[in-house]
Amino acid sequence: MPATPYLRVDLARLRRNIARVAEFADGAGLALRPHVKTHKTVEIARLQLAAGAVGISVATIGEAETFARNGIGDVFVAYPLWLDDTAAGRLTDLTGDAAVAIGVDSVEGAANAGRLLGATTVEALVEIDCGHHRSGVLPRDAGKVALAAVRTGLQVRGVFTFPGHSYAAGALASAAADEAAALREAAASLREAGVEPHVVSGGSTPSLAHSDPSVLTELRPGVYVFGDAQQWELGAMPPDSLALTCSASVVSHAGGRLVLDAGSKVLGADRPAYASGFGRLPEHPDARIVMLSEHHAVVDLAGASLPPLGSRVDVVPNHVCNAVNLVDTVYAEESGELRPWSVTARGLNS
């Protein structure tokens, strides 16, 4: 057994999560292009492809390179990249290994991308803001951005959005409704500009079940492979589906509380307003991590008796994408055996 703290993947649950979402997408007649930023692990991307995914979504060119060079032949950088010569050269090189597409969210960004990539096979999708208010143009301006791309020789595949405002209590269905309305308007805007939106792409793990197949053609959820405490607390995934846990050791009973050796350097420091703490303990559903520092989680056990010093306790991180990005290896468990999987794209922020 590895020394604690380490991240363990329940392979049976992982396979079930992958199958469940693949079947959902298939049943709805939607293509599935999972976001692999969550796991950054080639073995897991292969399981997703084997279950029917049409390709993958990534956030950075470094992630695209890792997966394309490990045999994943269809990669969409779902991010409004601002390209320079180096970045454009890396993307162009990648087209030898994979079908490559990128996001653009402004007329200037599209024109810049077209200038650098217009002579290549790299395609573009226009990002729109459906209510998350992060990046993306307004839906009604999507046609203008598409036109700027087309005019510089860049093939436009369609439109995409991320309904990230689904990450709030009670917002799962309403965020999906916002997503559908915005994508419908954006697709119309492209058609008015004379650009056919072949792909209309959305999806987030919390809003997934509410996705509108009359508007969308593609889903890009990421977190669903593992789930995490955020999905649990949002009601988007039940605790018995969560496939990644941090195995931690009890190091102290200071103050009559449970102190574990899993801190923000293995769980991540995410603590959104709707979260009830810094992570959850599946074996102690009433417990809360009330304090988190780099190598300590202080747990209020809600009156339960303290597990002994030196014993092991599982923790589900709040945000699994950031937890996985802290380790070079996750351990896949099946039938009691642990197999190390390299988090190959860890830390590839550019």
Added chain:
Amino acid sequence: MPATPYLRVDLARLRRNIARVAEFADGAGLALRPHVKTHKTVEIARLQLAAGAVGISVATIGEAETFARNGIGDVFVAYPLWLDDTAAGRLTDLTGDAAVAIGVDSVEGAANAGRLLGATTVEALVEIDCGHHRSGVLPRDAGKVALAAVRTGLQVRGVFTFPGHSYAAGALASAAADEAAALREAAASLREAGVEPHVVSGGSTPSLAHSDPSVLTELRPGVYVFGDAQQWELGAMPPDSLALTCSASVVSHAGGRLVLDAGSKVLGADRPAYASGFGRLPEHPDARIVMLSEHHAVVDLAGASLPPLGSRVDVVPNHVCNAVNLVDTVYAEESGELRPWSVTARGLNS
């Protein structure tokens, strides 16, 4: 220039921060044993030793191994380790390279450590809680823990604490006062138990200037080498002393706001209650990062005009220890030249 986002160290500021705290400790007659979890970088530990540090503090055995095997001859694992045979073996092996000490914070932990290490040169310090309420025994119980160690053959070096409750608005001086009172009581408790506390160790970057040299013999600050937005906002370090910034690119002007490519996967997701946002922009002191996701920082510029798409903007992370632990390399800048430094102990959580 590396692709953004990357972490850049201002070498002149780093050297000034190292010299300033070394001079402070020297002037107060205190030993300085900086916590290297902040930088995890051998080059920086060497600068600290060259400036007079007596040794280093680390949080994990993996960090201890990295630094001891790179020539740092005096390492204190400032953490209440719960040892098993493997961990004890790793510590024993290390005693060939360095003087090694560990923390204990319970009678059981001390007895367990003594059973496994009593025949080695590894020493112990008793951790006490001075008001942070994380790990550590009550000061009055320190003697009992020391005695449990001594009885199993473990040499006790003294007592230590971390006044982490200094991380709150207006708490810098009061946390240092709590620290002094608790360490005084703990040292007396050891003496009553017949154990001489040769080392009485404390210190945090925010409370450093208020440390009481009539009680303490040693200081263990970590963050002071770089500083971060937390230190800036706590009033512990001025913005012109901050030595680590994330170089980010402007990727979007969506919604009329500044969107940068630096997210929680390079800045960390830390956002304590007293912080005004998810990081700060030194060139725009009134700006705030109002939203942070894995690869986006959305900035409210407080009315300033938007830097152009594709331009570079510096960001100071909230918590520099977690930011550095996300990258394999930091870039040390001097006279306009960038030198890559390996974050050798990155990710070593055990």
